[in-house]
Amino acid sequence: MDSVWTEEIRPGIFPKLMNGIKADTLIIGGGMAGILCAHELTRAGVDCVLLEADRVGMGVTSGTTAVISAQHSVLYSDLIRRFGRETAKGYLDMNLMAVKRLSEVAWGIDCDFEMRPSVLYSRTDADKMRREAAAVNELGFDAQFTTELPLGIECAGAVVFPDMAQFHPLKLLNALAGKLRIYEKSAVLKIEELTAHTESGSVTAKNIIIASHFPFIDRRGMYFMKLRQKRESVMAAENAPKLDCTLSEDAEKGFFFRSYKDRLIIGCGNHDPGHEEEDFARIKVFLKDHVPEAREVRRWVNQDCFTLDEVPYIGRYSPATPHMFVATGFNAWGMSSSMAAAMLLCDAVLGRENRFSGVFDPDRPMAAKPLLENTAHSAASLIPPTLPRCTHMGCALRHNDTEHTWDCPCHGSRFAEDGTVITGPAVKKARVK
DSSP: OOOHHHHHOOOOOOOOOOSEEEEEEEEEOOSHHHHHHHHHHHHTTOOEEEEOSSOTTOSGGGGOOOEEOSOOSSOHHHHHHHHOHHHHHHHHHHHHHHHHHHHHHHHTSOSOOEEEEEEEEESSOHHHHHHHHHHHHHTTOOOEEEOOOSTTOOOSEEEEEEEEEEOOHHHHHHHHHTTSOEEOSOOOOEEETTEEEOSSOEEEEEEEEEOSSSOOOTTSTTHHHHEEEEEEEEEEEESOOOOSSEEEEOSTTOEEEEEETTEEEEEEEEEOTTOHHHHHHHHHHHHHHHOTTOEEEEEEEEEEEEESSSSOEEEESOTTOTTEEEEEOOTTOHHHHHHHHHHHHHHHHHTOOOTTHHHHOTTSOOOHHHHHHHHHHHHHTTSOOOSOBOTTTOOBOEEETTTTEEEOTTTOOEEOTTOOEEESSOOSOOOOO
């Protein structure tokens, strides 16, 4: 199920790693986060190599809605309550800087970049939206409250972030990747010290950045306990009104919207693997009720990593790995978070202090309740005596009839019908027959 982005463009083809090489910094993962990390480090004069397990940009990045925003759900009032004003302001300021920097990068590239306000709305809770707008204003950004939305959407209240943006992710990625040293079809199977080994080669580096969506080194960092993967279903429809903003609903499985050329992109979800058809049915009902003249032209499903406290893990992979870094857990807001990761990790590699690094520190304390709940969710998939099993940690796989894949409900690994790895953290082929 290709997205509107892959319909128009596919990134260039890069060689496979076939020998042993050295670099100052190795980046593992060729999605938006990895490419931006390589771009920022190369710009700073660092010798970089990037390894991609499959094709650059054809993973999660190819399915994003490509909204660039510092508005990440109803977050800031919650961050103030749980962690205090300083942490909330640090998160906001870092993401505003990321929006600005990514906009600067995109302006010089033909990638359909457009400035658009982002809007978060609630159908039922105006007070919640007013509190969020007030919290953001308190943190120094001019968010606005409104009750008017396009597409005839019923709205109790909404928060508007001005001067956000949208773009074509693969056009940007393609332009940046062409200037980098990249090897495709070069999945990292293991890392020993600071040498990453693939099937046919290796890279030895002074620093390693793991930007492979879900971290695959389980003996450090405990990311299998601190992350959960969810999936969103997305549809593109033509003959629909053009939006002058991006929209996101504050609900557990709320809708989100943007326009691209003459198409309306609409999605919903945040579900465990295997329930895509239910979400597509909801999207079709929405279109029938609000845009009856619209016609579906494309549909796809994407997958995101979610953290336990709604803040990404960006920084040192673990206290025991001083020269290994990670960028993961973007909570479905991958574009600004990818740029934030690139800026934070560029500073880390160069030994520069970044005043926001503590906000995103992967080793920060985690609340016991969500940690136990996430562990219990994973443990439940170890109990059934059924096969096939995920090669990551042995969880029972679930067949995805929509996409004809085998999916792991624990940590999000996905396998083709023949057991070949599609999405990590698994790195080994599964026995599915």
